[in-house]
Amino acid sequence: MLAQATAGMPPFAPESGVTLVELHSGGSEQxxxxxxxxxxxxxxxxxxxxxxxxxxxxxxxxxxxxxRESLPFLDAAVRQTGVIGxxxxxxxxxxxxxxxxIDEGLAALNWIIAHATELGIxxxxxxxxxxxxxxxxAAALALRSRDxxxxxxxxxxxxxxxxxxxxxxxxxxDYADGLLWNTRNAQLSWEAYLGGTGEPVSPYxxxxxxxxxxxxxxxxITVNQFDPLRDEGxxxxxxxxxxxxQTELHMYAGTFHGSSGIALTAAVSLRQNSDLIAALGRxxxxxxxxxxxxx
Numbered sequence: 001m002l003a004q005a006t007a008g009m010p011p012f013a014p015e016s017g018v019t020l021v022e023l024h025s026g027g028s029e030q031x032x033x034x035x036x037x038x039x040x041x042x043x044x045x046x047x048x049x050x051x052x053x054x055x056x057x058x059x060x061x062x063x064x065x066x067x068r069e070s071l072p073f074l075d076a077a078v079r080q081t082g083v084i085g086x087x088x089x090x091x092x093x094x095x096x097x098x099x100x101x102i103d104e105g106l107a108a109l110n111w112i113i114a115h116a117t118e119l120g121i122x123x124x125x126x127x128x129x130x131x132x133x134x135x136x137x138a139a140a141l142a143l144r145s146r147d148x149x150x151x152x153x154x155x156x157x158x159x160x161x162x163x164x165x166x167x168x169x170x171x172x173x174d175y176a177d178g179l180l181w182n183t184r185n186a187q188l189s190w191e192a193y194l195g196g197t198g199e200p201v202s203p204y205x206x207x208x209x210x211x212x213x214x215x216x217x218x219x220x221i222t223v224n225q226f227d228p229l230r231d232e233g234x235x236x237x238x239x240x241x242x243x244x245x246q247t248e249l250h251m252y253a254g255t256f257h258g259s260s261g262i263a264l265t266a267a268v269s270l271r272q273n274s275d276l277i278a279a280l281g282r283x284x285x286x287x288x289x290x291x292x293x294x295x
Contacts, residue, residue: 019041021038021040022036025111037086042078056074063189093195098195105137140204155280162232164209170231225253
């Protein structure tokens with residue numbers, strides 16, 4: 001989604017108060033895939049002050065986009081909540097099909113935990129988040145970490161998440177020709193990501209396929225009103241709530257899929273992004289905002 005808005009723009013460079021660090025993860029295990037990471041952190045972080053971290057996955061329908069597009073959002077999150085933000089450069093479909101991107105996400109998660117001390121990260125306060133297809137990765141990684149006894153995740157921040165490969169909700173029909181993202185795009189993106197194997201779809205690919213959502217981290221979920229993917233986000237939130245997972249759901253009136261990354265200055269876009277960052281701050285109430293010298 002943000003790929004549309006950031007095309008042709010100069011590379012992101014943080015202003016005073018925030019530092020950007022490019023990292024290359026070789027994985028925490030010998031067979032873990034290498035992953036490029038972009039870390040955004042408060043410039044004046046004390047070595048003794050380990051901070052919460054948001055591991056973030058960009059949107060793009062599994063097939064386009066890159067980790068740099070999320071840096072302005074992470075910059076705002078760092079400034080307003082004091083967390084560390086890390087954007088993951090996962091491999092894109094159709095060249096990389098499931099489970100490659102989720103394996104890369106897990107490798108990134110394990111790597112930042114293994115290097116928590118040098119990165120200034122508190123491994124007990126990890127949030128997973130993402131926009132659209134990135135939301136699918138974040139939700140799936142939370143499921144996989146729970147099922148495999150992996151790192152404990154404190155929070156899920158799911159912005160207009162993709163969750164269901166079946167593409168069969170009422171909103172898919174009602175908004176089949178939606179702006180920016182439509183039903184045909186959704187079908188093609190899933191075909192590219194799943195690779196057309198014909199095998200049963202894993203919940204680590206499509207989180208809506210998970211039969212049991214108990215024991216997952218608290219979640220904050222956004223959906224856009226005129227979005228073919230709206231109902232699958234709502235349904236995932238409903239099922240989390242019924243599994244006794246602390247869940248907050250927000251729908252934004254008059255919006256379309258990814259509109260917050262296109263109509264950047266619209267009041268509703270500003271509110272959606274502000275709500276996401278505020279939810280992150282509430283999840284880690286001990287965080288301290290960055291002193292922003294620009295104001």
